[in-house]
Amino acid sequence: MPPTGGINQFPHINGQRPKVTGKFVVIESAEADRSLVETSAFLIEKTVESYCGEVTSIKKNKKRQNFRSNKVAASAENLKKLEKLGELKVRVFEHKTLNTCRVVVPCWEAINDPEEEIATKLKSQGMIGVKRIMRKTNGKLEKTSLLELTIDSPNAPTTIKIAYINVPTRPYYPRPRRCFKCLKYGHIAAGCPSEQLCWRCGEKSHDEGKCDRPEKCINCRSEQHASTSNKCPVWQNETATIKIQVDNKITFEEARKMANANRATNYADTLKKALNKTFKRN
Template sequence: MCRKFSNDTLANVSPFLIKKVIDYTAGSEVETCKKLRNGNILIKTKNYNQAEKLVKLVSLSPTVHIEISEHTSLNLTKGVIHSNDLRGIKEEEILDELRNQNVTEVKKILKEENNDSLKEIGLIILTFSSISLPTEMSIGYEKIKIRPYIPLPLRCKKCQRYGHIEKICKNAKICPNCANEFHTSEDNAECVNIKSFVNCKENGIQTYNHNSYDQKCPIFVREKEIQVIITLEKVDRRKAISTYKERNQYSGPSYSAVTRNNSALYSQTQESPAQSSTVTKPINQQRQ
């Protein structure tokens, strides 16, 4: 829910008024309702019927005009399927055939070959217009398993820290190879210093020399586990980090050990897709 026809947000609107109007409009209490930092309100309804009624609401009072719209990402889920039969068939054609199974987007995972050409590997990322991911689907007469799609951790290209992008970064620019202040003048200039990763250096856990792109780095491994929590439990990064810490406090099996044994999970190994692009690049160019 966001405010309309006003420079104000919903931050200062009475919580009692909000609850009264939402409950009245939805016909009963909704699942959750919370004010976001940007002044909007995030509502989770108990069912589709409540949502249908709420999107018609245009004001909370004669002076507070609002608009309620469907959340752009929380109502979608992404899954990965493997099918050699679909190699060679265009994404648009696959989408047309799978629309009746709630698929809204089809992206093939392509792998870059030595000669810079892109090759299909049979993996396809599908977006479904549903809150929970189906476990299997039909491709023609065949039944195919769907695994959750876990995006790679998001690392800032400027400061090399996780969880935000370059555009909003206020930190100093750091060399991705040696963890010193950024020093190579041109984009293509190679740093020849001893490899170091700023996240590990700062936490004093750099047990072997490696740079920002290293996928065995303990911080990268931890970030991957946080991504699993964000994706599967549909929580924000802050909540995922606290969940991760809670689960790793005791000496039982780590969350990574638990998820590794979960065969239904699409784990990101050599064939991992990039988060925002579908091209798997060589390690030193992997998305940051």
């Protein structure tokens, strides 16, 4: 559905407007003892379309309790009025993360401008967040020309107008979320009940700052690198999953399934090529 604000507020840049594909909306059971699994799929489709027109996609989450509909033809605000599916009470709300996007832009001309001022100037283009990307040199943080911009839309424009400059954008791929206590992926240290582990050897109960033990990765069990190394295949898989998630505008769980399927396909192709070479030599 056309977003109410956000991307519709973008000015014309080089005669083009970013593509509008709509909002991501969640429909959830409002009854603790019942879920949408019990409701007819045909009834769901018919009811949702009566509120917002044609729906191109409705997906269930892995718990089989929530449905997400996106790219609908009418206003998200209209769909939020839905209160019942048949006899089941439901609540409807916009997805917490899929309705915004983040991009990175380089702009040396704005390197000395405060982030708050840049955010104010870009507000009319749907900007809701600006963060300066820093780098560490000789132990000190230094400014870079790169800005991380959060946009109130699922779809990123190809350029952003900063003052008089049309700046090209590229997707922002966040680093994999890793706990600094147990060194595993998918959560942060604040809520981790595990003991502190050494990033170098993966063991506990010693001063990790003075660790001289051989490196060992807690995630892949390799003795060729530490747990913080980007050589770790688990880190590489997490990074690939995040890229799929951002590029396809899907949840992390959906991206994980796609990444696993891609790895299985690549492994099968590699094995097939290796076997073909072996048979040809023989």
